[in-house]
Amino acid sequence: MEATCASSLQCCTWMASEKSGRKPNGFLELHQRFGEDRRRQRIVNSRVLKWSVDPIRPRLAGFELSCCYRNSEDSTVESEIAQGFVDEPKILKKKAQEVAPYLSGRCIYLVGMMGSGKTTVGKILAEVLGYSFFDSDKLVEQAVGGTSVAQIFKEYSETFFRDNESEVLWDLSLMRRLVVATGGGAVIRPINWKYMKKGITVWLDVPLEALARRIAAVGTDSRPLLHHESGDAYTKALLRLSTLSDERREAYANADARVSLEYIASKLGHGDVSALSPAAIAIEALIQMENFLKGGDDDDDMAIARNS
Ligand SMILES: Nc1ncnc2c1ncn2[C@@H]1O[C@H](COP(=O)(O)OP(=O)(O)O)[C@@H](O)[C@H]1O
Numbered sequence: 001m002e003a004t005c006a007s008s009l010q011c012c013t014w015m016a017s018e019k020s021g022r023k024p025n026g027f028l029e030l031h032q033r034f035g036e037d038r039r040r041q042r043i044v045n046s047r048v049l050k051w052s053v054d055p056i057r058p059r060l061a062g063f064e065l066s067c068c069y070r071n072s073e074d075s076t077v078e079s080e081i082a083q084g085f086v087d088e089p090k091i092l093k094k095k096a097q098e099v100a101p102y103l104s105g106r107c108i109y110l111v112g113m114m115g116s117g118k119t120t121v122g123k124i125l126a127e128v129l130g131y132s133f134f135d136s137d138k139l140v141e142q143a144v145g146g147t148s149v150a151q152i153f154k155e156y157s158e159t160f161f162r163d164n165e166s167e168v169l170w171d172l173s174l175m176r177r178l179v180v181a182t183g184g185g186a187v188i189r190p191i192n193w194k195y196m197k198k199g200i201t202v203w204l205d206v207p208l209e210a211l212a213r214r215i216a217a218v219g220t221d222s223r224p225l226l227h228h229e230s231g232d233a234y235t236k237a238l239l240r241l242s243t244l245s246d247e248r249r250e251a252y253a254n255a256d257a258r259v260s261l262e263y264i265a266s267k268l269g270h271g272d273v274s275a276l277s278p279a280a281i282a283i284e285a286l287i288q289m290e291n292f293l294k295g296g297d298d299d300d301d302m303a304i305a306r307n308s
């Protein structure tokens with residue numbers, strides 16, 4: 001079973017921090033774990049060859065890493081392949097503990113296109129941070145007497161839905177320690193940004209083809225803005241999503257932190273974002289939030305680049 005763990009590089013760094021109490025190159029530690037003393041050697045090239053989920057212990061993602069070293073003493077170059085496992089829940093928990101003091105109870109608002117994973121990733125973030133999770137669509141549905149979003153669009157109007165959405169976001173902005181999965185269109189009203197900016201806003205930036213694949217898999221019943229196109233489910237979703245994305249991309253870019261699935265995938269040497277697990281995306285969200293809150297753009301995950 002092939003799957004990816006976007007946390008590969010963080011994992012290596014974190015394993016290293018745990019043992020040595022400093023922030024060294026994780027790959028050195030990786031090799032120390034395999035019983036070899038590489039401290040006097042410098043990595044000149046490293047590459048993740050393969051990721052896979054352990055079918056017996058699915059919380060663990062296995063990896064195979066190829067490394068090439070230069071020995072500083074005699075200038076010889078050696079290479080080897082190492083294997084290991086990363087425990088995503090453990091990494092998530094550790095990263096959440098690191099980010100929590102910077103958040104100091106501020107709410108997290110996830111923004112992004114329909115199907116970008118705001119609900120899925122939001123629930124994970126809420127759990128690891130000890131926050132409560134809210135889906136703004138669900139709150140609108142409750143406010144309109146339990147009417148579904150699709151039904152609200154049909155029986156009332158999109159404007160009516162948007163008004164209720166703004167009210168819900170205002171109510172939420174008065175609270176603390178929440179992760180909020182906003183509706184994909186919440187970003188189009190400037191007033192909503194005023195409410196959301198009381199917390200930290202995070203944009204889940206997912207390629208349109210991946211969004212269309214996810215939505216085609218679950219159907220468009222709950223997403224009325226996708227009801228009008230004709231054709232098969234994937235093509236229908238892709239067409240409409242690309243128009244919406246053109247209209248909204250600039251608005252999403254107002255977010256404090258951006259989580260680009262293409263960036264995570266390329267960092268790990270993957271061609272396809274569909275292999276990234278929700279937990280791995282949540283880890284990247286925590287990293288990007290930490291960067292924003294610390295006011296820098298340091299990226300521990302670039303260890304490979306720095307050492308190559
Ligand atoms: N990383 C992921 N990989 C594969 N499928 C995902 C991922 N994240 C979310 N999904 C799936 O995509 C669909 C939409 O996700 P959801 O979290 O509801 O998005 P949103 O709240 O942004 O509309 C769901 O069926 C969910 O299971």
Ligand SMILES: O=C(O)C1=C[C@@H](OP(=O)(O)O)[C@@H](O)[C@H](O)C1
Pocket residue numbers: 112113114115118137149182183184185186222223224225
């Ligand atoms: O993109 C949009 O305008 C919408 C996205 C939906 O939420 P999700 O992003 O949770 O699907 C929901 O708010 C409504 O159907 C409108």
